[in-house]
Amino acid sequence: MSAVLVVHGGAWAIPNDLAQASVEGVKAAACGGFAVLKAGGSALDAVEAAVMGLEDNGVFNAGHGAALNTDGEVELDSIIMDGRTLGCGAVSSVKNIAHPVSLARAVMEKTSHVMLTDRGANLFAESIGVATVPTEALVTELERTEWKKNKTYMAGVVEDFNAQWAHDTVGAVAVDRAGNVACATSTGGIRNKMVGRVGDSPVIGCGGYADNLSGAVSCTGHGESILKVTLARLILSHIEQGKSVAEASQLALQYMGDRVKGAGGAIVVSPSGQWSATFTTERMAWAAVEDGVLWYGLEPNERKKEQLSQ
Template sequence: MSAVLVVHGGAWAIPDDMAQASVEGVKAAACEGFAALKAGGSALDAVEAAVRELEENTVFNAGQGAALNVVGEVALDSIIMDGRTLACGAVSSVKNVAHPVSLARAVMEKTVHVMLTETGANLFAESIGVVTVPTDALVTKFEREDWNKQKSYDTEVMDGFNSQWAHDTVGAVAVDCAGNVACATSTGGIRNMMVGRVGDSPVIGCGGYADNLSGAVSCTGHGESILKVTLARLIISHIEQGKSVEEASRLSLKYMGDRVKGAGGAIVVSPSGQWSASFTTARMAWAAVEDGVLWYGLEPNERKREQ
């Protein structure tokens, strides 16, 4: 069967001056992840490679370019999951690791736990030799300037989806030639979020889920809303009931909007190679590679093709 790799750069009201860079960023990440598949890598290798590329791109709110919390600190969250075994690893509130997705994979492969948080996650990173960086190295001039303008915490972030706030979580899903699926999600959270806040991204079944029996999902959008409806697992549940990946995403995002007034997006891939990229926000940068063809989009119902 053919391998497929899909990535997203976050579902939110991406401003015009960031639109092109966001599209180019997800296209580059999709190609990076698919290259791992072509080289014989697993779906797990592919989603890690794609998300690492996005974490290095300061356009996105993950790794470098992360949002700052209410006291001006970086707090990174990430998850990765292997659909073949249901093994998964996650980290939350990590301070000085450039690639939290790789740290999440290390939690999965080198510990008996699923999630490590804050100091414990950083201590684990040091114990296995993960290269750390000064926290300030993860903060862009743009983010620092915007944070200084918006120091007051906006309750709309908790009460619903305010599209003026950047929720550009990044993520990837893949299926390899053996039919194994995987997902990965990474984020810097919400600008001016409370200290200690953890969103949906590192929570299994919310920010991501992968199971060879049904498919792989990576979610983005208003984290509190995604947590309330366990969005990734909800999408998988619809697939298990016979819905296509596109219909499962559409129904689940509509339910989240109707039930808790939350907006967001999701990328999905099935073990047979079906895939979708859906969102209820103004925009979501996404890209997919299948059979050597690159697909991408930004606006609702947009799907462009590039050889």
Template sequence: MAAVIVVHGGAWAIPEELSKASVDGVKAAAREGFSVLKRGGNALDAVESAVRAMEDNNMFNAGHGAALNSEGEVELDAIIMDGRTLASGAVSSVKNIANPVSLARAVMEKTDHVMLTSRGANMFAESIGVVTVPTDALVTEYERNEWEKHKNYITGVMEDFNTKWAHDTVGAVAVDCTGNVACATSTGGIRNKMVGRVGDSPVIGAGGYADNFSGAVSCTGHGESILKVTLARHILSYMEQGKTAAEASELALQHMGVRVRGAGGAIVVSPSGQWAATFTTERMAWAAVEDSVLWYGLDPNEKLQEQLSQ
């Protein structure tokens, strides 16, 4: 069967000045993940590789480019999940780690736990030799300036999220040539979040889920809303009822909008290779590769394509 990878760079009101770099970033990440699949790599390796590419790209809010909390600190969250075994690893509120998705995978493979948080996650990282980086290396001048501008701005989280100065999560889903699916999600959270705030991204069933019996999902958007409706698992439950990836995503996102007034997006892939990239925010940067065709978009109903060189 054909391998497929889909990535997103966050669902939010992406301003025009950031739009090209956002699209270029997700296209590069999709190519990176697909190159793993093309070499015969598995879905888990592919999603980790794609998300690492976005964590290393300071255009996105994960790893490099992360948002600052109310104290001007970086706290990172990530999850990775293997649809073959339901093995999962996650970290939350970690500091000074450039690639939290890889630390999440280490939690999955080297511990008996699913999630490690804050100091414990950093202690684990140190114990396995993960190199730390200074906070300043993860924060862009743009983010620092925006944080300074808005640090005394008092408003609700939902209003924060829907303004142009809030930006969001990255993620990837993939199915490999053997039919195994995987997901990964990584974020720096919402700017000016409370210290210790954890959103949906590292939470199994909310920010991501992968199961070979139904598919893989990575979510993005307003984390508190996604948590309340367990969005990733909600999407897969519709797929288990026979809905397509696109139908399932649309129904679950509509439900979140009606039930808790939350906006967001999701990327989905089924074990058969059917995929979708759906969102209810103004924009979401996404890209997908199947059969050496790169699909990508940013605005609603936009689905562009280009041929990958062989």
């Protein structure tokens, strides 16, 4: 069967001065992740590679370029999940790890736990030889400037969260030639969040979920809203009831909007290779690769394509 990989760079009110860089960033990450699949790699390897690429790109809110909390600190969250085994790993409130998605995978593969947080996650990273970086190395000049402009964060505001939140989560989903699916999600959270705040991204069933019986999802948007409706699992529940991946995403996002007034987005892939990129925010940078074609978009209902060289 054909392999497919889809990535997103966050669903939010992406400003014009970041629009082109966001699109180019997700296109590069999608091609990088798909190269793993093309070489015979697993869906799990592919989503990790794609998200690592996004974590390295200072345009996005994950790894380098992460948003800062009220104290001006980096606190990173990530999850990765294997749809074949339901194995998953997550980290939260990590401060000096360039690729939290890889640390999340290590939690999955080297411990009996699902999530490690803050000091414990760093102690684990040290114990297995994961390299750390100075926290300041993860902070871009743009983010530091924006943080200084937005020191006051109004907790609990949902209706107008786009204006406050800056850039958002990144993620990837994939199905490999064996029919196995996987997901990965990574974020720096909301700008000026309370110290210790953890959103949906590292929470199983919320920021991401993968199951070979239904599909893989990576979510983005207002984290508290996503947590309240367990968005990733809700999307897969609709798929299990016979809905297409696009319809399942639309129904779940509409429910989140109606029920808790939250906006967001999701990328989804099924074990058969059906995929979608859906959002209810102003914009979401996304890209997908299948059958030698690169699809991408930013605006609602936008779907562009490029033929890739074989």
